[in-house]
Amino acid sequence: MPPRSVRVGVQSPFPICYSVAVTTIEGFPEDLARLDVDARRAIVDLDASLYPVEALYGAAYVFIDRCYVLLDRPAPQKLRLVLTPKSLDGGEPAVRALVGELANELVSAAYRHQIAQENRARIEAVTMQAIAGAMGPPTLDDLEDFDFTDEAFEDPLGIALSWEEKYAKKAAPDAAPGEDAPEEEPA
Amino acid sequence: MRELRFHRDLYRGECVDAAVQLYARYATLTTREEDAHWVVCVEASAPEREERIGNELANYALGLTVRDGGPR
Amino acid sequence: MTAGSLVALRDRLDRASPAFFRFRRLGPDRTLVTNLEGRWLVLSDADFEAYVTGAVARSSALYERLSDANFLRASWSEAKARDMIAKRKTFLGYGPNLHVFVVTLRCNETCVYCHASRADMDATHTDMTPEIAEKAVDLAFMSTSPTITLEFQGGEPLVRFDLVKHIIEYAEAKNETAKKTVELTMVSNLSLMDDDKLAYLLDHRVQICTSIDGPKDLHDKQRKLPSYSAYDAATRWIATINEAYAARGLDPTLYHVEALVTVTRAALERPKELVDTYAALGCRAMFLRPIDPFGFAGKTAKLVEYPRADYLRFYAEATDHILELNRGGTQILERYAAILLTKILRGEDPNFLDLRSPAGAGVSMLAYSYDGGVYTCDEGRMLAAQGDDTFRLGDVFTSTYRDLVGHPTVRAMVIASNLDSQPDCVDCTYNPYCGIQTTHNHKTQGSIFGRMRESSVCAVHKGIQDYLFGKLADGDPHVLEAFERWNTIRPREHFLHAPDDG
CATH class of the missing domain: 3.30.1360 (Gyrase A; domain 2)
Structure with missing residues (x-):
């Protein structure tokens, strides 16, 4: 037509x-x-x-x-x-x-x-193996040039926290009122 | 004047802004926000120029949006 | 059963007993099934129906066949699948093996389809400098691969034989400490060869590869030299080189000039003549490559291109003739078939970079252009010569090795050429053996992912595998014997510069 x-x-x-x-x-x-x-x-x-x-x-x-x-x-x-x-x-x-x-x-x-x-898992595994196999381990020069100031990463398990930060938070409910409570803006 | 309307579900606002900044030297660009769209008005010396700059701006905004994984 | 269709059986399909499989109709009363790891069987209609409906008796020979090849859930062996997949993917653990050096774009021959975007002989600005060459060799030796191949290309590399020598000697010196296994190859039209150059290449164990496009009239029509026959020049040196190998005590069935065919429209009508030409030249292998869209072929496509169905008819006729010659005692093989049969019959991957998943561009090969630009592959360099630098990774001056092989373009190409991420390929019976070319997809379809159903590369790969599996299903003992011989990997150790060669 x-x-x-x-x-x-x-x-x-x-x-x-x-x-x-x-x-x-x-x-x-x-x-x-x-x-x-x-x-x-x-x-x-x-x-x-x-x-x-x-x-x-x-x-x-x-x-x-x-x-x-x-x-x-x-x-x-x-x-x-x-x-x-x-x-x-x-x-x-x-x-x-x-x-x-x-x-x-x-x-x-x-x-x-x-x-x-x-197929995400298979595609990622193959891609990682191909790229990592080709790149090999970083040299000391590579590490020296590496930018560690990249944006923050998620840390649900608190691995990146210091011992004090991690346990201070856990201890908070039992702490005396006012001691570990976060500072809040007055209403 | 040519008016481009970038739907908020499909374009990232920062990407539209970046495209506007890039093409601002080629035409007078004014922007405004509507409920569903980022709106860009293109004013240039001739309609053909408005057409071309609007088209290039839109492609650029799309390219950045795709690169950044779509709107937030 | 309706030919090759599960639709007719849909109400009776048994989802419990068959393990993962893909299938493809090969012809009347036979269906090819392949599984995750690439084991395969050809089943009659009755056997296929019994398999997919779960009606295979445990005591039957069919059950045993299916079970041995890991097609049944009841006996499915994870170890069997895992080991074969690992064997097929050994290339994944290593970096670039193939390093292409475009020592100059200058070439004395004019080819109608030139893939290399040649330059005229006075274009000395397209010569690589020794400094660039050394930096490229340095990068090649940084590869995580214990074996590297340095391939000299052009243009015509013999135009800058001085530079080829410089690279060879620089690489040999470098390998005294790097301790890699190094192979050297040169792709040349041979017309600028002379006795001194040949003696040097033989002494330094450089493999020589050339192009023969068919009988003399066809070759000379497609590949023109200014004042004499390109065919005569190439064939004279093929004979001389093969004699020189024999004189050095090298097995002529293993050591000989490799020659490639670029199949143009004019060649399609002459498959037998083309094969006979190769056989008469004493060639033991021929690679029936269809023309591709890179270089000048993009511009001359109207003259040299053709529908891929025509190519596949040509391929079948030519390969049938090769098999006939084999039956008569002439040892010659077709390279496409040999690559695929190695995967199909041996369960190994010969690491042909354009026919594996993921493809080798960037992770298994790098191409160094005359100006120091580094590309994922030679095709990427050719596209750059036409103004498209999509596949440029960096340059020999400022890029580190890890910058190049870890480049976002390389990562994207690895993902795009993974057949498990591709529509069509993911369901294709030939998935375990096949591969796609991201540069071809980009050039012809505008995206590195491409659309395989519309891809001429896919059509060729499917068609050749249909042909090979058809032959395997026919079961002619002469053909099977030839196929076994073709897929046998015999390393040419003379050409390997071992770490302790000094």
């Missing part, structure tokens, strides 16, 4: 600069993807329950060398990608190809996200 031209008011994330000359893209349902002819950009709407936001980022990022990419959430259960090709070569067929590639990349990214969660 040839693309049909319609003029509809699209709820755009960029209402001021957006035109309203919108056509469907051959092969894609109108409520999924459409072409803003005047602004030469494709608008792709996604069901947020199907694509985790990580997949949206992963897929969007793949296109930023070829397109300008804008994301939005036009409704709570909807995600929107707006792709503007940097090059105008190829016209509408090129935009259609980009939308097709985006759709494939979204599926791939969503599935990859799921796989990464399922």
Whole structure:
């Protein structure tokens, strides 16, 4: 079926600069993807329950060398990608190809996200072994250059606390009132 | 003028700020906050320039947001 | 049973008795199953159905086959799986083994698909300096790998033979204290070879590798020298070098010039001629590599590219012919097949860096460009020559060894090329044997992860493994005997510069 031209008011994330000359893209349902002819950009709407936001980022990022990419959430259960090709070569067929590639990349990214969660332990173990095996132990020069002032790390077991800090806190409930109680601002 | 709207669920505020700082020398950029969006207005000497700067700014903000793992 | 489908059996599937497995239909009445550690079986439809529905009698021969190969939960051995996985991943414990030196971009040959982004012969600014070369050797010797290979590439490395000699002698001196096992290899079109250069290379035990793209007319059409035949130049030296090896008492079945094919569209119609050319030259191995999108091939793609289905037809026809020659007593193997068969039949990984999981770029190889830039791999360097420095890790002047191999780009590539993180690969029957190329994904699909269902590399890898497993399932004793010979790893010890060589 040839693309049909319609003029509809699209709820755009960029209402001021957006035109309203919108056509469907051959092969894609109108409520999924459409072409803003005047602004030469494709608008792709996604069901947020199907694509985790990580997949949206992963897929969007793949296109930023070829397109300008804008994301939005036009409704709570909807995600929107707006792709503007940097090059105008190829016209509408090129935009259609980009939308097709985006759709494939979204599926791939969503599935990859799921796989990464399922296989996290194996992926991390192999990655650590590969990198650690290649790097080897640090030399004294490496240690000298190491930045130990990095941001604080979580310490749920209190390993990094001094003996005094650790046991002073534990002793607090039994301590005499006022002795170990934290200082508070007066109400 | 061109108006860009960055949804708070999808963009990190610091990243939008960093993009605004980077592109401020190319256009007049004004910002404001709405309930769901960070809004950036781009004013330049010509609409084409506003379009281009807005596009580049948006890509930059997206790139930083992805790098930093999404919004807080 | 519906061919290769579990759908028809879905109501009867038994989730309790089969251990983890992946499966793929190989053809009528045979299904390949592989497990986590890469053991495999080819099952008839009846056997496959019995397996997945839990209907295998304990006393049956099928039960024994499945149990021996670790496909049943009742007899599943963690130790068996663990040991084989460890054997397949021995490469993980070591750093870069392969160190590619681009000693110059200058080249006297013009190839239609040039992968190396060559420069003209007067472009002396693309020569590596001795200082850069020494710093690159220093980095190579910092590798945690006890064995390192220094590979001289270009351009054409013989254009800067003085620098090649300098690197060899610097490395030899360095190894007196470093005590590594060092291999030296040179990839050359051989047209600038002469007796003195050859004598030096033989004395210093440098392996020589070249390219032969097919019969003379095809080779000369694709690889042009200004005033004479590139084919004549290369083949003359192949013969001379092979004779020199024999004269030094080296086994000709093991010591010979290695030659690579770059399969272009023009070669697709001539698989048998191509194989016969290699056999006539006395080559014992040929590597039927499809053209890739790096270097000039990206620009000349319309002339030299082709659908991968056409390549796979070519591959099958060429390899069938190689097997026929083997049957007649001519010992020649196909390198892709040999790599995969080593994994399939021996359960070992020959550490071919583009065909393993995770891939070797950055962690098992580094490429040093003429200007001192250090890249994850040669393809990364080629992309940089075209303006894309995604795979640049640093330079020989300011980067430490640990900066390079621990670079975030390397980490990302290790994750992206881990088949257990890839859609399609994670479920693919060939997962235990396969590998993906992140640079290829980046170049062709815009992301180092890529999408394997649309990847030409994936199509080639799947197609070749379909071919090999098909042959294994056919069970022709001549073919099986050839495959056994092809997967036998015979180290070429003459080329190993051992730590105590002095």
